[in-house]
Amino acid sequence: MNKTVLTGIKPTGVAHIGNYFGAIRPAIELANATEGPSYLFLADYHSLTTVKDGASLCEYVKDVACTWLACGLDVKRSIFYRQSDVPGIFELAIILANYTAKGLLNRAHAYKSIVQDAIDRGVDPDHNVNVGLFYYPVLQAADILAFDVDLVPVGQDQKQHIEICADIAKSFNAIHGNVLRVPDVIIKKDVATLPGLDGRKMSKSYGNQIPLFCSESELKKYIKKIVTDSSLPTDPKSTDCLIFQIYKLFATESEVETMANRFKQGIGWGTVKEELFLVANRMISPMREKYEYYINNFEEVEKVLIEGAKKARQVSQKTLERVRKVIGAST
Numbered sequence: 057m058n059k060t061v062l063t064g065i066k067p068t069g070v071a072h073i074g075n076y077f078g079a080i081r082p083a084i085e086l087a088n089a090t091e092g093p094s095y096l097f098l099a100d101y102h103s104l105t106t107v108k109d110g111a112s113l114c115e116y117v118k119d120v121a122c123t124w125l126a127c128g129l130d131v132k133r134s135i136f137y138r139q140s141d142v143p144g145i146f147e148l149a150i151i152l153a154n155y156t157a158k159g160l161l162n163r164a165h166a167y168k169s170i171v172q173d174a175i176d177r178g179v180d181p182d183h184n185v186n187v188g189l190f191y192y193p194v195l196q197a198a199d200i201l202a203f204d205v206d207l208v209p210v211g212q213d214q215k216q217h218i219e220i221c222a223d224i225a226k227s228f229n230a231i232h233g234n235v236l237r238v239p240d241v242i243i244k245k246d247v248a249t250l251p252g253l254d255g256r257k258m259s260k261s262y263g264n265q266i267p268l269f270c271s272e273s274e275l276k277k278y279i280k281k282i283v284t285d286s287s288l289p290t291d292p293k294s295t296d297c298l299i300f301q302i303y304k305l306f307a308t309e310s311e312v313e314t315m316a317n318r319f320k321q322g323i324g325w326g327t328v329k330e331e332l333f334l335v336a337n338r339m340i341s342p343m344r345e346k347y348e349y350y351i352n353n354f355e356e357v358e359k360v361l362i363e364g365a366k367k368a369r370q371v372s373q374k375t376l377e378r379v380r381k382v383i384g385a386s387t
C-alpha cells in the first residue's frame with residue numbers, strides 16, 4: 057500500500073483499553089503497513105472545547121504522547137507532532153469555514169447531542185455550547201486536508217467527522233478545481249465500540265473504563281469489577297458476554313478456544329477474571345514499562361514532537377500555498 061495515512065488523538069485524559077484496541081493499535085498497524093507518509097498527531101486544540109485548564113491540558117498531551125510511543129509508534133516511519141505546533145492547520149480551518157454549510161455542522165453528532173440534552177432539560181438549546189464545539193469538525197477537516205491524506209483510521213464515533221471533512225473538501229474543489237485531496241475513512245469494525253466494565257461503551261464519561269497503564273494491582277481490581285451474571289461456577293456459560301469479549305482481545309487463538317470449552321463445561325467467574333488478568337497483564341506490562349520510561353524522560357519525547365512538527369509545517373505549508381493562491385490571498 058502506498059497511501060498517506062493520518063490520525064489524530066484528542067488528549068482529554070488517560071488512555072483506556074478501548075482506545076488501545078479501537079484507535080491506537082489499528083492506527084499504528086496501518087502506519088507501519090503503508091509505504092506512503094503517515095501522520096499521527098495530538099489534537100490539543102480540539103481538547104479546548106472541554107479542557108480549560110492549561111496545566112491539565114499539558115499533562116494530557118504528555119500522557120498521550122508517551123502512551124503512543126509506548127504502544128509502538130515508530131517515529132522513523134510516522135510524523136508525530138502536536139497540532140498546536142502547526143499554525144497552518146488553523147489558517148486552513150478559517151478558510152474552510154467559508155466552504156462549510158452551517159447545516160452540515162448542525163447535523164454533527166457531538167453538537168446535536170448537547171443541544172438535545174439542553175432541550176430535554178428544558179433549558180436554552182445554546183446552553184453549554186461554545187462556538188469551538190460547533191466548529192470542531194471544521195478544525196478536524198483542516199487537520200486532514202492540510203496533509204493530502206488518503207486514509208483516516210478512526211473509531212466508529214469519528215466516522216461522521218471524516219465524512220464532513222470529505223464534504224468540505226468537495227465543496228472547496230467544486231469551486232477551485234482539484235486542490236484538496238478527499239480522504240477515505242477506515243473503521244476498525246470488530247473492536248469499534250469495546251464495552252466498558254458495565255457493558256456500555258467504554259468511555260470516560262461513564263466512568264466504566266479500564267485504564268491502559270495502571271498498576272498491576274489496579275488492573276486486577278478493574279477486572280474484578282467487570283459485570284457478570286449470577287450463574288454458579290458449575291453452570292455452563294455462553295461466550296456471548298462482556299468478559300469473554302474482553303478476554304478475546306488479549307488472548308491467543310488457542311487460549312480463546314480453550315476458554316470457550318471451559319465456558320461450556322462451567323467455570324467460575326472468579327477464575328475467568330484471574331485468567332483475564334494474566335493475559336491482559338502479559339500484553340500490557342512491556343508497554344507499561346516503556347510508558348513509565350517516557351514519562352520520566354519526557355525531554356526525549358519533546359524532541360521527537362518538535363522534529364515532527366517541523367516536517368508537518370513543511371507539508372502543510374505546501375497545501376496552504378495552493379489554497380492561498382486559488383482563493384486570492386497573499387502568496
Ligand code: TRP
Pocket residue numbers: 062063064065066099102195196199200208210214217
Ligand atoms: N476528533 C478526534 C477524536 O475525538 C480527534 C481528531 C482530531 C482526529 N483531528 C483528527 C482524528 C483528524 C482523525 C483525524 O478522537
